[in-house]
Amino acid sequence: xxxxxxxxxxxxxxxxxxxxxxxxxxxxxxxxxxxxxxxxxxxxxxxxxxxxxxxxxxxxxxxxxxxxxxxxxxxxxxxxxxxxxxxxxxxxxxxxxxxxxxxxxxxxxxxxxxxxxxxxxxxxxxxxxxxxxxxxxxxxxxxxxxxxxxxxxxxxxxxxxxxxxxxxxxxxxxxxxxxxxxxxxxxxxxxxxxxxxxxxxxxxxxxxxxxxxxxxxxxxxxxxxxxxxxxxxxxxxxxxxxxxxxxxxxxxxxxxxxxxxxxxxxxxxxxxxxxxxxxxxxxxxxxxxxxxxxxxxxxxxxxxxxxxxxxxxxxxxxxxxxxxxx
Numbered sequence: 264x265x266x267x268x269x270x271x272x273x274x275x276x277x278x279x280x281x282x283x284x285x286x287x288x289x290x291x292x293x294x295x296x297x298x299x300x301x302x303x304x305x306x307x308x309x310x311x312x313x314x315x316x317x318x319x320x321x322x323x324x325x326x327x328x329x330x331x332x333x334x335x336x337x338x339x340x341x342x343x344x345x346x347x348x349x350x351x352x353x354x355x356x357x358x359x360x361x362x363x364x365x366x367x368x369x370x371x372x373x374x375x376x377x378x379x380x381x382x383x384x385x386x387x388x389x390x391x392x393x394x395x396x397x398x399x400x401x402x403x404x405x406x407x408x409x410x411x412x413x414x415x416x417x418x419x420x421x422x423x424x425x426x427x428x429x430x431x432x433x434x435x436x437x438x439x440x441x442x443x444x445x446x447x448x449x450x451x452x453x454x455x456x457x458x459x460x461x462x463x464x465x466x467x468x469x470x471x472x473x474x475x476x477x478x479x480x481x482x483x484x485x486x487x488x489x490x491x492x493x494x495x496x497x498x499x500x501x502x503x504x505x506x507x508x509x510x511x512x513x514x515x516x517x518x519x520x521x522x523x524x525x526x527x528x529x530x531x532x533x534x535x536x537x538x539x540x541x542x543x544x545x546x547x548x549x550x551x552x553x554x555x556x557x558x559x560x561x562x563x564x565x566x567x568x569x570x571x572x573x574x575x576x577x578x579x580x581x582x583x584x585x586x587x588x589x
Contacts, residue, residue, distance in 0.1 A: 268306060268468035268475060273324035275302050280323060283344065287351045290420060291359075295450030300358045303461040306475060308341070308350055310357035311462040315454060317354045321465050323347070335476045337523070337534040352420045353399055356413030362454035365445065366409070374438050375415075376408030383407070393433040396426075400531040415442050480535065491544050492551065494573060498566050499553035508556035511548040515541060515566075522567050530574045537574065 275281060280302070288299050298315055305318035322332035323341055332339045341347040365371050366378035388402035395404035395411060396418045404414035415438045418426050430436045499511040515522070519541050527534045555562055 264473040264476075265471050267471050268321060269466050271321055271325075271328070271465060273304055273321055273328065273465070275304060275319065275324065278324045280319060280347075283347045283351060284317075286348065287355060290352075290422060291355065294420065294446060296359060296446060297451060298355075298359055298362050298454055300355060301459050304465040305461075305463045306465070306468055308354060309462075310354045310361075312357075312361045313456075313462065314458055314460045315358045315362040315456055316459065316461070317351065317358065318462065318464075331472070336479060337538055338527075349398070349417070352417035353413050355420065356416030357409065359416060360409065360412055362456045363449055363452070364455050365412070368445075370441065371412070371445075372408075374441055375411045378409050380408055393430075394435055396430065396435050396439065411438070412442075415439055419443060419446070491547055494569055495544065495548060495551065495553060498555075498562065498569060499548065500556050501551055501553055505554040505556040508554040511553035511555045512545045514555040514559070514562065515545045515548065518563055518566075519545075522563070522570060525567050526571050526574055529571050532574050537570070540570070540574075 275284065284300070284302055291298055300310075301314075301316040302319055303316065304321050304324055307318070307320050309318045310316065311318075320341070322328040322339065329339050329342055332342075341350045360366055360378075366375075372378075383406070386406040388405040390402060392402075392405065395402065396415050398404065398414040398417045404411045415435070418424060418430075419439055419442045426439050427436070430439060495511070499514075500508070519538070523534050523537045523541060526532065526537055
């Protein structure tokens with residue numbers, strides 16, 4: 264954990280990422296888009312506006328680093344071929360936008376907004392909105408005009424995508440149809456931006472793995488209130504007649520991985536944020552000396568539903584102090 268990122272000495276070349284990038288380029292070529300994004304290793308996913316390329320987080324470049332990522336963050340974003348392609352298609356949207364300077368077009372600005380708009384530190388999505396496609400988690404298209412385009416492009420680019428049917432009754436369909444028209448127009452054209460450079464390459468990053476993960480864990484820390492007594496008492500018991508039942512804290516410890524994964528799947532909340540909430544709940548169960556009487560399957564279902572509802576409320580409560588960080 265004391266190794267500096269620059270001393271990891273991992274690269275895209277020779278890793279499974281080579282094949283993923285080849286697949287992305289093949290998909291772009293099939294659509295007639297004459298852009299071949301270059302890629303390099305950094306500390307996170309991003310595509311700068313100064314070069315038609317994609318930065319890929321270091322943990323994807325080596326199986327051992329992927330295991331460390333899962334240990335520290337509880338999931339590996341882009342850690343399999345399906346998820347990696349999903350993110351690469353999004354980043355390719357940024358590449359294509361900048362390579363052809365699409366954000367300078369009037370219709371682009373009418374549909375997506377101004378690319379020059381300042382990126383917010385936090386964004387507040389409307390989960391019910393049909394003006395944006397849904398591709399990456401947490402309604403990322405609503406974060407900024409550039410992200411809106413990248414998400415729309417990713418939906419359009421996906422092989423065998425059924426976007427016309429999926430978004431048939433959505434205002435977002437106009438954006439998809441515009442992207443379809445725009446890509447037909449630029450097919451075969453040479454990009455305006457061709458300069459290849461790397462931004463924040465791994466070789467320039469001097470902080471350690473320990474420092475990196477301390478920041479990441481703080482980033483995912485839950486902002487939700489940490490007073491769970493009423494919630495816990497709806498599932499577990501503090502009455503003496505249930506003293507022979509298993510401890511509620513033991514029940515949660517035994518089932519925390521399953522609970523965390525299910526709630527993350529239903530709410531799109533990051534597993535690490537849920538795990539921190541579960542830590543607090545387990546501690547509070549111990550302090551209150553709660554027991555878990557009754558059928559374990561029913562307890563598991565009831566608790567998972569409760570945490571799901573609690574998470575949804577926490578994510579979208581109008582009183583939330585901070586929304587999703589970019």
